[in-house]
Amino acid sequence: MFVHNVFFWLKNAASEEDKSKLLEGLQSLKPIEVIRTIHIGVPASTDRPVIERGYDLSLLLIFDTPEDQETYQVHPVHKAFVERCKELWSKVVIYDAVDA
Numbered sequence: 001m002f003v004h005n006v007f008f009w010l011k012n013a014a015s016e017e018d019k020s021k022l023l024e025g026l027q028s029l030k031p032i033e034v035i036r037t038i039h040i041g042v043p044a045s046t047d048r049p050v051i052e053r054g055y056d057l058s059l060l061l062i063f064d065t066p067e068d069q070e071t072y073q074v075h076p077v078h079k080a081f082v083e084r085c086k087e088l089w090s091k092v093v094i095y096d097a098v099d100a
Helices: 016-027 066-074 076-085
Strands: 002-010 037-041 057-063 089-098
Touching: 002 016, 002 066, 016 037, 016 057, 016 076, 057 066, 066 076
Parallel strands: none
Antiparallel strands: 002 057, 002 089, 037 057
8 A cells, every 4th residue: 555645735725715726736647547546625623833824725645555646646637737727836745654
């Protein structure tokens, strides 16, 4: 299993239009056939010192193999998403993980 967890900080976090555009872009990734599971989220209302809630949207993707994740990275739908939406975010943090 390969887990790809991406956190996005919008340049204009107060803009609902920008948030909607990024959300639409993230949803456009759903048809990519190598994605086993996809979850698009926003920060939960939990409030403990160890929880990072500063991001605006998150994307969790689960793939069967690291190779599937590499296929995703060069997939035309993913590349189109990045080109269409990259101007919306000021920061992206990615955590990739495999089975221990």
